[in-house]
Amino acid sequence: MDALALDRQVCYALSVAARNVVALYRPALEPLGLTHPQYLVMLALWEHQQLAAKDLARLLQLDPGTLTPLLKRLESAGLVRRDRDPHDQRSLAITLTDAGRALRERAEEVPGGVVARLGMPVEALVALHASLTDLITASQRALADPGPGRSA
Template sequence: MGEDPLALERQVCFALSIAARSVVAIYRPLLEPMGLTHPQYLVMLALWGRSPLTGKELSGMLALDPGTLTPLLKRLEAAGYLRRDRDRDDERALAVTLTDAGRALRERALEIPPQVVATLGMPVADLESLHAALTRVIAAARQEPS
């Protein structure tokens, strides 16, 4: 008899879930001194890559619905890291822009990736391969059924 197809340890969803929680737990103590949660850090990463962004662009980049994204943006705005204004080109759109404090925070955040790599104790090449594989999984999971 073959292995049980419903065995917990064979489930991709189980491995992804445990891996995600475990890796996010590594970030928590690194982000805490910066006053950021992991979801807020993801917003900041997007904005450090390109600012301003519309709320819709951020929502798409982070795969977050507006109802989840809005409270994150409000907290980051209250912390002084970003501004939310109506887009000059499209009054219906929200423009999210880094403040000077938000841009300055990037310097502190540069310390995070090497600390995560060190904590994981895995070669960078392995992490890059994992990232590529997960990116393929995300793309495959987002495809519409034919």
């Protein structure tokens, strides 16, 4: 077997799968006025209600330079507020507005709609999620470890 065959590469499978799955979300998110990255921000805020920007960036595994424009667009849409944390003026607190909280109810249909469009058994998707979570953990560990012969 050819170790460099395109269809044997994990990176290729992940890239194509991610692109296709995000494309499946697009028609479900458009009526909500959200892009997929904005949807991820809203999911985190619906779960936590309020987060410091640095904690949100860490949770979503995004750098602040990527997160800031997303937050500005969500704020312009009236879905979130960005305020200085009264306990730490250096920290930016991200809070849902009433409109942002209300959008959650409409968004509850999104996951089921995407699962239905995929046409895969839920059990297979749960197993895939577990495998991807393991892959994320392994890749983060590998990135944090300089490995033999490499400097930190």
